[in-house]
Amino acid sequence: MCFEAKRLLKLALGPVLMLVSAVVLAYGPEVNQVNMAPGVTAVGERIYDLHMWILGVCTVIGVGVFGVMFYSIINHRKSKGAVASHFHESTKVEIAWTVIPFLILLVMAVPSTSTLLEVYNNDDAEMDILVTGFQWKWKYEYIDESGENVSFFSNLRTPQSEIHNADPKGEYYLLEVDEPMVIPVNTKVRFLITGNDVIHSWWVPDLAVKRDAIPGFINEAWTKVDTVGVYRGQCAELCGKDHGFMPIVVNVVSKEDYSQWLSGKQAEAAAIKELMAQTFTLDQQVERGKAVYERSCLACHGANGEGGVGKAIAGSAIVTGDINKHLDVGINGVPGTAMQAFGGQLNDVDMAAVITYQRNAFGNNMGDMVQPIDVYNHKKG
Amino acid sequence: MGDHHHGPAKGLSRWLFTTNHKDIGTMYLWFSFSMFMLGGTFAMIIRAELFQPGLQLVEPAFFNQMTTLHGLIMVFGAIMPSFVGLANWLIPMMIGAPDMALPRMNNWSFWILPPTFLLLASTLFMEGGAPAAGWTFYAPLSTTYAAPSVTFFIFSVHVLGLSSIMGSINIIATVMNMRAPGMTYMKMPLFVWTWLITAFLLVAVMPVLAGAVTMMLMDVHFGTSFFSAAGGGDPVLFQHVFWFFGHPEVYIIILPAFGVVSQIIPAFSRKPLFGYDSMVYATASIAFLSFIVWAHHMYTVGMPVAGELFFMYATMLIAVPTGVKVFNWVTTMWRGSLSFETPMLFCIGFLVLFTIGGFTGLMLAIAPSDFQYHDTYFVVAHFHYVMVAGAVFSMSAAIYFWLPKWCGRMYNETMGKTHFWISFIGFNLAFFPQHFVGLAGMPRRIPDYALQFTDFNMMSSIGAFIYGLSQVLFLYNVIATIVAGKPVSDPKVWDGAEGLEWTIPTPAPYHTFETPPKIDPAHAHS
Ligand code: HEM
Numbered sequence: 021m022c023f024e025a026k027r028l029l030k031l032a033l034g035p036v037l038m039l040v041s042a043v044v045l046a047y048g049p050e051v052n053q054v055n056m057a058p059g060v061t062a063v064g065e066r067i068y069d070l071h072m073w074i075l076g077v078c079t080v081i082g083v084g085v086f087g088v089m090f091y092s093i094i095n096h097r098k099s100k101g102a103v104a105s106h107f108h109e110s111t112k113v114e115i116a117w118t119v120i121p122f123l124i125l126l127v128m129a130v131p132s133t134s135t136l137l138e139v140y141n142n143d144d145a146e147m148d149i150l151v152t153g154f155q156w157k158w159k160y161e162y163i164d165e166s167g168e169n170v171s172f173f174s175n176l177r178t179p180q181s182e183i184h185n186a187d188p189k190g191e192y193y194l195l196e197v198d199e200p201m202v203i204p205v206n207t208k209v210r211f212l213i214t215g216n217d218v219i220h221s222w223w224v225p226d227l228a229v230k231r232d233a234i235p236g237f238i239n240e241a242w243t244k245v246d247t248v249g250v251y252r253g254q255c256a257e258l259c260g261k262d263h264g265f266m267p268i269v270v271n272v273v274s275k276e277d278y279s280q281w282l283s284g285k286q287a288e289a290a291a292i293k294e295l296m297a298q299t300f301t302l303d304q305q306v307e308r309g310k311a312v313y314e315r316s317c318l319a320c321h322g323a324n325g326e327g328g329v330g331k332a333i334a335g336s337a338i339v340t341g342d343i344n345k346h347l348d349v350g351i352n353g354v355p356g357t358a359m360q361a362f363g364g365q366l367n368d369v370d371m372a373a374v375i376t377y378q379r380n381a382f383g384n385n386m387g388d389m390v391q392p393i394d395v396y397n398h399k400k401g
Numbered sequence: 402m403g404d405h406h407h408g409p410a411k412g413l414s415r416w417l418f419t420t421n422h423k424d425i426g427t428m429y430l431w432f433s434f435s436m437f438m439l440g441g442t443f444a445m446i447i448r449a450e451l452f453q454p455g456l457q458l459v460e461p462a463f464f465n466q467m468t469t470l471h472g473l474i475m476v477f478g479a480i481m482p483s484f485v486g487l488a489n490w491l492i493p494m495m496i497g498a499p500d501m502a503l504p505r506m507n508n509w510s511f512w513i514l515p516p517t518f519l520l521l522a523s524t525l526f527m528e529g530g531a532p533a534a535g536w537t538f539y540a541p542l543s544t545t546y547a548a549p550s551v552t553f554f555i556f557s558v559h560v561l562g563l564s565s566i567m568g569s570i571n572i573i574a575t576v577m578n579m580r581a582p583g584m585t586y587m588k589m590p591l592f593v594w595t596w597l598i599t600a601f602l603l604v605a606v607m608p609v610l611a612g613a614v615t616m617m618l619m620d621v622h623f624g625t626s627f628f629s630a631a632g633g634g635d636p637v638l639f640q641h642v643f644w645f646f647g648h649p650e651v652y653i654i655i656l657p658a659f660g661v662v663s664q665i666i667p668a669f670s671r672k673p674l675f676g677y678d679s680m681v682y683a684t685a686s687i688a689f690l691s692f693i694v695w696a697h698h699m700y701t702v703g704m705p706v707a708g709e710l711f712f713m714y715a716t717m718l719i720a721v722p723t724g725v726k727v728f729n730w731v732t733t734m735w736r737g738s739l740s741f742e743t744p745m746l747f748c749i750g751f752l753v754l755f756t757i758g759g760f761t762g763l764m765l766a767i768a769p770s771d772f773q774y775h776d777t778y779f780v781v782a783h784f785h786y787v788m789v790a791g792a793v794f795s796m797s798a799a800i801y802f803w804l805p806k807w808c809g810r811m812y813n814e815t816m817g818k819t820h821f822w823i824s825f826i827g828f829n830l831a832f833f834p835q836h837f838v839g840l841a842g843m844p845r846r847i848p849d850y851a852l853q854f855t856d857f858n859m860m861s862s863i864g865a866f867i868y869g870l871s872q873v874l875f876l877y878n879v880i881a882t883i884v885a886g887k888p889v890s891d892p893k894v895w896d897g898a899e900g901l902e903w904t905i906p907t908p909a910p911y912h913t914f915e916t917p918p919k920i921d922p923a924h925a926h927s
């Protein structure tokens with residue numbers, strides 16, 4: 021039933037999505053791409069030029085060295101009657117092949133230094149985004165002077181069924197997220213990058229930004245993108261089991277679209293804040309909780325609470341037991357299992373709703389409920 | 402000590418209690434080859450999983466254990482012990498010494514290795530699995546977030562560090578004290594020189610590694626927070642300490658290979674090495690520079706820009722002495738009288754591919770570009786060009802070159818050449834496309850990848866299987882040679898070979914140079 025509906029939706033949305041992606045330029049690796057992408061930032065282009073230039077110098081030296089070598093291999097072989105000459109040691113030659121490479125390196129060092137200084141020029145940023153690496157997702161927090169920060173998590177969107185080869189893989193397999201970072205075009209954006217647990221590394225090749233996300237440190241990086249589009253990257257530092265499954269998507273939009281997006285987000289946050297103070301009826305809770313469950317829990321616990329990667333919710337001892345224990349599992353997860361701590365990902369309203377929903381769905385007719393304030397208090401300890 | 406003129410003892414006790422440098426060398430070589438096969442098996446598992454996008458054979462957690470163990474076993478179990486084996490066999494024979502200076506320690510430094518690697522491999526069967534934080538095991542992934550087996554891993558690293566230090570002290574003591582009269586330093590064959598310098602590097606940096614893993618041990622078990630930010634520690638400190646060991650380590654791996662190539666290329670060019678003195682100085686400068694470039698592995702951790710610049714300039718400088726070496730080898734071939742037996746083929750393969758690895762090294766040295774290369778398959782390609790096509794190719798060359806001397810039998814040349822060509826083709830098919838996917842944006846150490854990278858990964862896997870298979874041919878050829886190769890008895894197995902080891906009978910008797918040879922003062926090095 022449910023799958024049927026989803027497929028229909030996909031069929032209907034397909035052409036629309038294709039149209040959209042034809043209009044919005046989508047970047048990311050090309051099929052069988054062999055070289056670095058010049059990217060869409062001034063710094064990226066400088067890095068690309070530097071890369072090509074040094075590759076060129078190496079190629080020229082290589083052709084020289086291998087040329088001499090293959091000349092000898094072809095012409096100075098014993099089987100052709102070559103007689104070995106016995107020359108060796110020539111101070112002149114040896115000075116030459118020490119000094120000339122040194123001079124070439126000096127020449128290389130100049131553009132390398134200036135490009136590096138440019139990469140490090142974090143001044144005059146027009147906005148700041150705090151990027152935090154988690155095992156195994158990214159959190160983006162838009163820092164706002166008024167204290168009204170917008171923040172959200174960005175998770176891999178590719179379903180397990182594609183990863184485990186049950187369904188055909190989509191075009192952006194492993195490079196798609198549920199909620200991308202959104203930034204305005206032609207704006208100097210500074211990233212403040214840190215890690216929550218282990219070291220990760222935030223990398224978007226088209227922006228030429230790669231910086232390690234280290235617990236206890238805040239690293240800085242910046243970008244100023246000059247083309248609207250969707251840019252894709254991945255975590256670049258081994259961070260445990262699902263290191264290969266925490267992509268990055270940056271959606272670069274016009275300044276108008278950006279402020280629209282931001283105010284939408286802020287309104288959302290304000291609405292949640294308002295809701296936090298309210299008390300809900302069981303029906304309201306179940307309705308909201310069902311939506312949250314389908315978005316965040318269904319993948320592992322099943323459409324009918326029958327379980328899968330996660331344990332069954334229907335008839336579970338925890339779900340039908342002490343309500344505080346149940347809430348605790350939702351907030352803090354079960355360490356060492358796929359059951360992650362959702363406390364940082366769901367707001368208190370959604371958390372209260374989903375826990376209530378689980379207790380009153382799939383035949384678990386507990387009749388009790390959790391209110392947002394309970395979640396808040398539980399988190400405070 | 403009994404009578405030296407007897408042959409070896411019989412049975413197992415010969416190998417357990419031996420203090421003979423040739424026996425110990427042989428054991429090191431077989432041990433390292435078995436580790437090469439084990440690490441190779443892990444590599445095949447990795448490449449099989451990466452053959453297509455999607456997860457087919459293994460789960461991500463196990464995949465990470467495979468990459469970690471593959472790296473650790475190849476570096477510490479295969480490459481390093483193989484060169485120690487070569488040193489054991491050759492250094493006494495090259496400097497006219499009857500044995501190593503400290504034969505009993507020699508026995509120990511070998512025999513603590515097999516149990517250590519058995520322990521390391523057994524972590525695969527422990528709860529939570531083997532270490533999975535990569536061969537560079539960055540904290541806190543390798544401490545707070547590691548499986549319990551990390552304790553056994555730490556113990557293994559301590560013991561194999563001990564083994565390396567004992568081996569190095571032995572080599573230093575032998576080279577300094579046991580050279581035949583007249584064998585001055587500047588007359589020593591280059592293989593001896595490169596090993597002497599390598600041994601100093603080892604003695605200097607192995608204790609640093611031991612320090613790093615000891616701090617890990619304290620963090621895991623004794624509540625310290627060296628590397629844990631939550632307790633006021635510093636995860637980046639781990640990387641500094643690790644790479645202070647790690648960069649010299651890569652030269653520990655490659656310097657003896659330079660030595661091997663510097664012996665073999667002149668032999669098959671029938672012409673002395675072009676610039677012996679400058680080769681010695683280049684080796685020494687590389688060793689010195691290797692201590693001040695470590696943070697080029699850490700350009701993205703957020704060092705101050707002055708630090709980045711320093712490490713960039715210092716790293717670029719390494720290209721100078723490395724270039725001197727390559728130019729020297731090529732000039733040695735120039736106007737020689739070349740022939741292309743298997744050892745020479747492997748040396749030429751080394752020369753071409755190592756040079757390519759040096760070029761990518763220079764590219765990686767450029768800090769701003771490295772922001773795009775770092776932790777991608779481009780780095781994986783780089784270090785396999787220098788480690789496999791560098792160290793492993795030179796090791797293959799060495800075996801083909803000296804095996805007839807060791808066992809008095811000639812290997813099968815056709816099979817040897819076939820081994821070379823299959824290796825060469827397989828290696829390049831496996832690793833050249835990795836430059837492409839790396840530049841296109843494929844991170845390293847991932848069990849699954851975006852569809853855009855599929856074709857090159859498939860090529861890479863096929864190449865890796867070919868390369869892996871060619872090693873089976875190598876094993877067969879070596880065994881066939883030892884058992885039934887055509888006997889050779891000329892002391893100088895190769896007409897162009899120079900050096901003391903070619904003056905003793907073939908096969909090399911169990912004891913050699915019990916009375917020091919006379920060194921012809923006019924006859925410079927090798
Ligand atoms: C011209 C000489 C060389 C230069 C300039 C050079 C430079 C570099 C740089 C800058 C990196 C760090 C790349 C990154 O992680 O972003 C690197 C990685 C590496 N290099 Fe080299 N390299 C050279 C030769 C060698 C040699 C001779 C070996 C060993 C035989 C070697 C082994 C490695 C290894 C194992 C890594 C990767 C370590 C890891 O992250 O797992 N390199 N090299």
Ligand SMILES: [Cu+2]
Pocket residue numbers: 219220221255256257258259260262263264266
């Ligand atoms: Cu990661």
Ligand SMILES: [Cu+2]
Pocket residue numbers: 647648651694695697698
């Ligand atoms: Cu290095």
